């Protein structure tokens with residue numbers, strides 16, 4: 001197929017509550033949505049996982065906009081009529097890294113291609129479940145009482161797993177209080193690289209709480225440190241920022257730097273690489289789960305399809321739309337009575353974009369030359 005039209009939409013959506021991590025606090029969700037139309041009239045959508053500032057990873061929205069327009073899209077357009085999702089990664093290979101920008105293009109092409117084929121993401125990726133259990137991510141709070149109230153609310157809503165953001169000064173005590181208040185719920189923590197190997201003895205104090213995992217305790221480029229830490233603590237080490245490809249996953253597993261992997265399609269360049277990571281992990285007996293980047297329904301829908309693959313055996317950060325937004329730009333995703341969310345069954349990402357709602361949250365539209 002050929003790309004006949006493409007545009008970037010800069011979107012800003014208010015969050016229902018501030019979301020604080022070890023690298024900052026978000027009050028709104030700024031993102032870029034890519035809309036693509038093929039010569040066959042198929043519309044492909046994708047949502048960027050990058051942040052407004054390069055604090056989660058080295059990518060950020062302005063950088064994605066620029067590298068996509070000037071370096072990535074021209075390479076894709078050069079494929080002419082031969083554009084397919086499988087050809088995106090090879091065509092963009094000469095550009096180093098920029099995985100979140102590459103994910104945007106590959107996902108929009110895949111959405112358009114699957115819509116033309118009338119095939120859902122779930123079928124194409126190899127999903128084996130119709131619904132997936134929903135976990136929820138709980139930010140760092142100002143007070144313990146606020147944390148306990150938030151966790152109580154999410155448990156009442158039906159979430160089957162709680163993830164607490166931690167950082168030095170907000171770790172042992174919050175976890176102890178949540179364990180004491182709510183018993184043996186499925187509980188894990190996410191440090192977003194906030195610690196160093198010198199904190200190993202301190203982090204070992206989390207072992208008594210029977211956590212599912214500790215996510216990305218050390219710097220994203222410190223596989224050796226994670227392998228050493230994994231020998232010093234009992235809580236399973238999960239990697240997020242460190243894993244940007246199936247090769248990274250194979251290396252981290254071989255080095256015993258992790259025993260769980262958080263898979264995020266936007267971090268690794270798209271759903272095809274996300275599936276490769278799933279396959280490498282499965283081949284090594286390593287469980288994976290689907291991470292989140294506060295996606296709207298445009299990103300949440302294909303993430304749910306990915307989370308339904310066989311190796312995704314831990315609840316992911318695939319929360320309901322209402323976790324972050326009062327109004328989503330697709331029909332809202334909601335938990336069922338079992339704390340699960342249905343995997344979209346329509347062609348492509350399987351959800352329709354609410355164009356008027358999207359227009360209301362759109363700051364500007366950047367037409368792309370194709």
Ligand SMILES: O=C(O)CCC(=O)N[C@@H](C(=O)O)c1ccccc1
Pocket residue numbers: 021051056136137190192240291292293294295317318319
């Ligand atoms: O539920 C969600 O979509 C967010 C889950 C979450 O905590 N994401 C974290 C992370 O490090 O995994 C994050 C938050 C904000 C920005 C980047 C990443």
